[in-house]
Amino acid sequence: MNNNAEERVYLPETDPVILLVEDNKLNQKAAIFLLEEMGLNAQLATNGKEAVEAVSKDKFSLILMDCHMPEMDGFEATVAIRKLEELAGNYTPIIAVTALAMAGDRERCIAAGMDDYIAKPIDKSILHVKINHWLRSDVVYENHKLRRKLLRPHANVMLLQGAPLNVAELNEFYGQERTSQLLSLFVGNTEEMLKQLHMFMSKKQARLVAGCAHELKASCASIGAKQLGRLALFLEQAIGQDDWLEAEETLASIERCFLIMKDFIRSSAPLKGTPA
Numbered sequence: 001m002n003n004n005a006e007e008r009v010y011l012p013e014t015d016p017v018i019l020l021v022e023d024n025k026l027n028q029k030a031a032i033f034l035l036e037e038m039g040l041n042a043q044l045a046t047n048g049k050e051a052v053e054a055v056s057k058d059k060f061s062l063i064l065m066d067c068h069m070p071e072m073d074g075f076e077a078t079v080a081i082r083k084l085e086e087l088a089g090n091y092t093p094i095i096a097v098t099a100l101a102m103a104g105d106r107e108r109c110i111a112a113g114m115d116d117y118i119a120k121p122i123d124k125s126i127l128h129v130k131i132n133h134w135l136r137s138d139v140v141y142e143n144h145k146l147r148r149k150l151l152r153p154h155a156n157v158m159l160l161q162g163a164p165l166n167v168a169e170l171n172e173f174y175g176q177e178r179t180s181q182l183l184s185l186f187v188g189n190t191e192e193m194l195k196q197l198h199m200f201m202s203k204k205q206a207r208l209v210a211g212c213a214h215e216l217k218a219s220c221a222s223i224g225a226k227q228l229g230r231l232a233l234f235l236e237q238a239i240g241q242d243d244w245l246e247a248e249e250t251l252a253s254i255e256r257c258f259l260i261m262k263d264f265i266r267s268s269a270p271l272k273g274t275p276a
């Protein structure tokens with residue numbers, strides 16, 4: 001199976017649906033007229049709370065978000081929507097539509113998780129350009145990737161938390177001799193799997209990478225290597241989402257974690273047949 005993300009063709013969405021989030025009745029009408037003129041379907045949410053509800057039920061191509069609204073404002077709504085999406089693994093571009101005109105407003109919108117900004121009253125040609133830009137799935141994909149890269153907690157932080165393995169527990173369970181054999185086998189197998197992973201990754205063989213990551217996860221589970229096992233799961237998930245950039249980074253974290261583990265294993269239980 002040759003699943004090459006680099007060669008993916010992005011088609012414009014057919015029948016995109018815009019979620020318009022706006023509390024002011026006149027502004028609602030005006031924006032809907034503009035969207036209709038562009039041949040776009042709009043669904044209305046009259047405050048942030050309704051917007052979050054709508055996103056939890058339906059998929060939208062784009063969200064136009066007013067900032068000041070009763071109940072829940074546009075900033076809070078955006079934060080809530082981004083949290084929902086993180087769990088679901090999807091991403092909708094959000095354009096702030098606001099009369100806020102102070103310096104730093106754009107930054108505030110971006111910090112809340114919005115992608116772009118349009119000033120009120122809406123200029124028809126600017127709206128047109130922005131909507132066409134954000135309806136392109138390649139633009140959304142790149143922006144999502146960039147955002148995840150900037151916002152994701154560094155994988156190294158996770159690696160430094162606690163011992164990578166509970167050798168005492170393994171000794172108690174299997175006995176020292178067998179534990180030593182098991183760990184030696186684990187190190188050898190994992191080294192082999194990492195070689196394969198690199199090869200499959202370089203050829204963008206999604207199914208083989210996922211299969212290998214799955215196996216690594218399973219062998220980690222049998223010796224209680226939780227951190228490495230979790231990274232293997234992340235790799236499997238990244239491949240499932242066809243996110244090769246994320247997969248590359250996760251594989252690098254797996255390598256680092258495995259090096260730490262090997263040092264740890266060598267220092268706590270000298271391996272059978274492995275040179276010190």
Ligand code: MN
Pocket residue numbers: 022023024066067068069
């Ligand atoms: Mn408003």
